[in-house]
Amino acid sequence: MDKAVVDRIVDGDKVVLLVGEEEKEMILSLSQLPEDVKEGSWVRVVFNNEEVITIELDNDETNSRKQRIKSKMELLKQRSKKNR
Template sequence: MYSAYLDRFTDNDKALLLVEKLQKEFHVDINTLPIDSKAGTWFLVEIQGDEITSFQVDEGKTAEMEQEVDDRIQRLKPKKTSRFKRN
């Protein structure tokens, strides 16, 4: 099984999944994804040939990566106190 990231949905009812370990992208029908899938969801997938044959949502990795993004955003937000004097 490989770890895959749901990058985005395209205009032609397809979803773009990125499999980092293989450095490949796969276009799959939106209908084949689990119902609550959204951009940013991580999956465990099985691949045969050039097709993904099964999907399983990786809840742990999805939550972990969402938390990491939230932490980075919090670090980037400006602090309320400034070191500079105002006129």
């Protein structure tokens, strides 16, 4: 099972996933993903060669990454205020 992030949704029907630590780009049909997936969502994907077998939303990973980004943004804002 691999982890992937939804990098972007193109034309409302294609999804660009960045898969694994090497962030291999894969383009899938939006209909292959769970309904509540959006840009920035993390998913767990099972492949058989290059074919997708299952995809499930990874809410824990999505929330963890969002919190990490939020914390970093807060640090940058604090540094910006100190440098004025």
